[in-house]
Amino acid sequence: MSAVQGLAAEEAALTIVIATFNRSGFLAGLLQSIRALDPAPAAVLVVDNASTDDTPEVVAAARADFPVPLQSIRLETNTGGAGGFAAGTEAALAAGAQWLWLMDDDVEVLPGAVASLRKWTGRYECIHGRRYDDAGAPFFWQHRFVPFLGVHLPVRGNVFRDSPVFETNVGCFEGMLISAAQVRRIGLPDARYFINGDDLMYGWLASLDRPVAYVNEFVLRKVRPQKQIDLGIRHLNDSSNLGRFTSMRNRGHTARYLQAHGRFSPVGFGIGTFLTAAKELLRLMAVEHTLHGVERLWAGWRGSRRILRDPAWTPMPPLEEPSPRKQQV
Numbered sequence: 001m002s003a004v005q006g007l008a009a010e011e012a013a014l015t016i017v018i019a020t021f022n023r024s025g026f027l028a029g030l031l032q033s034i035r036a037l038d039p040a041p042a043a044v045l046v047v048d049n050a051s052t053d054d055t056p057e058v059v060a061a062a063r064a065d066f067p068v069p070l071q072s073i074r075l076e077t078n079t080g081g082a083g084g085f086a087a088g089t090e091a092a093l094a095a096g097a098q099w100l101w102l103m104d105d106d107v108e109v110l111p112g113a114v115a116s117l118r119k120w121t122g123r124y125e126c127i128h129g130r131r132y133d134d135a136g137a138p139f140f141w142q143h144r145f146v147p148f149l150g151v152h153l154p155v156r157g158n159v160f161r162d163s164p165v166f167e168t169n170v171g172c173f174e175g176m177l178i179s180a181a182q183v184r185r186i187g188l189p190d191a192r193y194f195i196n197g198d199d200l201m202y203g204w205l206a207s208l209d210r211p212v213a214y215v216n217e218f219v220l221r222k223v224r225p226q227k228q229i230d231l232g233i234r235h236l237n238d239s240s241n242l243g244r245f246t247s248m249r250n251r252g253h254t255a256r257y258l259q260a261h262g263r264f265s266p267v268g269f270g271i272g273t274f275l276t277a278a279k280e281l282l283r284l285m286a287v288e289h290t291l292h293g294v295e296r297l298w299a300g301w302r303g304s305r306r307i308l309r310d311p312a313w314t315p316m317p318p319l320e321e322p323s324p325r326k327q328q329v
Helices: 024-035 055-063 080-094 113-118 180-186 198-209 241-249 251-260 266-287 294-308 324-328
Strands: 014-020 043-048 070-074 099-104 107-109 126-132 143-146 151-154 165-168 176-179 212-222 228-230 235-237
Touching: 014 024, 014 080, 024 043, 024 055, 024 107, 043 055, 043 080, 055 070, 070 080, 080 099, 080 180, 080 198, 099 107, 099 180, 113 126, 113 212, 126 198, 143 198, 151 266, 176 180, 176 198, 180 198, 198 212, 198 251, 241 251, 241 266, 241 294, 251 266, 251 294, 266 294
Parallel strands: 014 043, 014 099, 043 070, 126 212
Antiparallel strands: 099 176, 107 212, 126 176, 143 151, 165 212, 228 235
């Protein structure tokens, strides 16, 4: 992994951290949208997960006249979104960032997004703004993590009816704004997840430290269209064999975090695992109209069992010692 250069600590109050893999077209659009941010971030950091397309050339071309420092890290292997955000978060902290705005490569930022989120940084340390989908409609993201089940469940209705902020306990790396101080307290994102559930768990860990906010401010637009069905209280998108495998395999990591925090229920977690498998089967049949991929669910479940039995597994450590008050949370 190459070192990040040129980001002085005094310049790095807000750093946008982008994880990307083989989607240079989307990345180019995201970088173009960042140019229009007013106010602008202090810096942008792109983590290239060993892309085999023209991602390095896209970043180099954008850097030539980018309005703020644009740096990149190229990883030797594809570590997934989880590994990309772990590497990017660590590098941004080392460069002096005080706030980190984490986002995938298939979104675009809205021009006033920084100002919209800044209104909340005096009250919260982990903040999510709202998103539009690729068609311009509000994107559904309002969930709570249920430790008993080890799954997140949608919250019905208009969560902003009575307040412009909805406090939750989940996270999303498609636009999570988090303070450097909180990252140091809870540790880096867990790269072992690869994809699927890494941001959910990171948001839960953040919520054990401070409330996590979902605010009524539109700041992003998704640009990658996905097949989906409307279930009334949420949308169910298409996935991939890798996504199906990790959705089940990562149940093992989630269980270990619940155990580490004294919140693990074998019965409840078993029910949650059944619900996860059922959701993935519904996704296959109703969204993708196939049963090819069922075997990846079974392989993922076997992988989760290995994680649960791994005596060497430990949670990601904090980057600084928590205070006595935080230990009580």
